[in-house]
Amino acid sequence: MQKQQPITQDHIFIKILNLTFSGFIILSNISVFFPYTFRILKSGGGPFGYGVLLLPITLIGILYLIPASLTLKRKNHYNTTFLWINLTGTIGCAYWIYFFNSSLFS
Numbered sequence: 001m002q003k004q005q006p007i008t009q010d011h012i013f014i015k016i017l018n019l020t021f022s023g024f025i026i027l028s029n030i031s032v033f034f035p036y037t038f039r040i041l042k043s044g045g046g047p048f049g050y051g052v053l054l055l056p057i058t059l060i061g062i063l064y065l066i067p068a069s070l071t072l073k074r075k076n077h078y079n080t081t082f083l084w085i086n087l088t089g090t091i092g093c094a095y096w097i098y099f100f101n102s103s104l105f106s
Helices: 009-043 050-063 065-071 080-104
Strands: none
Touching (some): 009 050, 050 080
């Protein structure tokens, strides 16, 4: 059996960032990506079907739920791989939320 490493300030900082990024991804999926995806699917992409072009973007945002939900498990709080994946997911989700709210559906 291996000894556990002592928890340092760096570990706590990684844990806080990991949980913050994963929380943002989960909230953005619930509030933005799921509703837009359902709206696009319900309308069939709009009159000319151009809304279907946005489905890959929303589905990529929804796929970031996988590492975000895995980060919530206690053993993955300190995982730096999940930190980098969640960081890219947060940046991407924030960009597309800004894009959706500013120009697309106004």
